[in-house]
Amino acid sequence: MNNADFTYPPGGVVKEANVSIVLVHGAFVDGAGWQTVYAILTARGYEVLVVQHPTITLAGDVAATEHAIGRARHPVILVGHSYGGAVITEAGDHPKVAALVYLAAFVPDAGESVAALNEQPAEPGEAKAPVLPPQDGFLTVDPERFPKSFAADVALEKTRFLAAAQVPWGLGAATAQLTRAAWRDKPSHYMVAASDRMIPPSAQRRMAARAGARIVEIESSHAVMLSRPYEVATFIQAAALPAA
Numbered sequence: 001m002n003n004a005d006f007t008y009p010p011g012g013v014v015k016e017a018n019v020s021i022v023l024v025h026g027a028f029v030d031g032a033g034w035q036t037v038y039a040i041l042t043a044r045g046y047e048v049l050v051v052q053h054p055t056i057t058l059a060g061d062v063a064a065t066e067h068a069i070g071r072a073r074h075p076v077i078l079v080g081h082s083y084g085g086a087v088i089t090e091a092g093d094h095p096k097v098a099a100l101v102y103l104a105a106f107v108p109d110a111g112e113s114v115a116a117l118n119e120q121p122a123e124p125g126e127a128k129a130p131v132l133p134p135q136d137g138f139l140t141v142d143p144e145r146f147p148k149s150f151a152a153d154v155a156l157e158k159t160r161f162l163a164a165a166q167v168p169w170g171l172g173a174a175t176a177q178l179t180r181a182a183w184r185d186k187p188s189h190y191m192v193a194a195s196d197r198m199i200p201p202s203a204q205r206r207m208a209a210r211a212g213a214r215i216v217e218i219e220s221s222h223a224v225m226l227s228r229p230y231e232v233a234t235f236i237q238a239a240a241l242p243a244a
Contacts, residue, residue: 018029019098019240020047020072022093024065026082026105027055027169028141028150029162037225040233046240047073055169057180058086058176062152065091067217072096077240078182080105082237083169083224090180100213101239103232104222105202107207108178115175117207126200130165138168149197158226189239191224191232198222214239223225 009069023034031050049072053064065087069076075098080088085105092100105115122128130145141149146157146163192207193199194217201217204205208215216235220228 004173009063013163017045017047018074018239019077020049020074021077021079021236021240022051022065022068022072023079024051024053024080024084026080026084026089027139027223030167033223033225036229037233037236041073041236044237045234046237047241052103053087054173055083055167055173055188057170058090058173058178059197061087061173062091071096071097077101077236079103079236082106083114083173086178089183090178092186093180097182097186099239101236102185102186102188102208102211102213103192104191104196104199104204104220104224105207107183107188107190107198107211108181109210110178110181111178113175114173116123116177117203118174120203122200123202124202126202127197128200129148129198135172139169139171140166140168149222151196151221151226152197153221153227154223159223169184176222183211187239191235192217193220193224195219196222 009101025031031052033048038048049068051065051068053061076096078088078092079098079101081103082105085102086108090101108115130142130149131139143163149157151159190213192204194208225232
């Protein structure tokens with residue numbers, strides 16, 4: 001995929017858009033990873049809210065996301081990366097949510113957990129997240145393997161910092177079963193990261209297809225919002241335009 005694959009309104013600018021965008025990060029990182037995507041979308045006229053959820057429990061992360069949705073001034077395009085896909089699947093049931101956008105994300109159904117989805121084997125040539133055994137109820141990625149697994153196409157200086165600054169992921173959040181699946185009732189869009197070494201691309205395609213999502217693929221690591229922020233912002237904008 002390249003920039004030409006995306007369509008824009010005239011001039012690529014939306015003035016005073018009547019759609020809000022809520023960004024939900026995944027495990028092991030925080031909302032700072034959305035900074036460039038945030039800057040692009042706000043420059044295009046969107047109200048953008050970034051959820052800083054602690055990734056300790058799924059219920060707590062859903063509550064934090066619902067709080068952000070409630071603060072939004074307009075109908076919401078709800079965006080989730082990685083584990084954030086589970087969060088938006090549950091929180092997206094909120095009546096203000098117009099559409100869901102998944103970025104290299106888990107898409108559970110009601111009664112499923114991220115941990116259960118992650119148990120499915122990868123296909124030959126694919127890799128799964130090098131997560132260390134739980135310690136004190138939390139999961140982390142092997143710091144030595146983090147740069148290549150999470151963001152091989154991002155500057156090594158940055159990925160080493162991300163590895164050192166990991167936010168431990170609560171085991172309870174990973175194993176919690178969802179009670180509802182918003183993608184059954186809301187339009188969904190999925191960006192597959194074709195070079196992902198955290199969530200196998202084959203798993204991403206299966207989850208996206210099951211959700212009936214509009215699917216695009218991009219040559220990117222798992223950290224697609226860091227390595228391809230321009231394309232990510234425009235993909236989100238494409239989901240937002242029908243709701244404008």
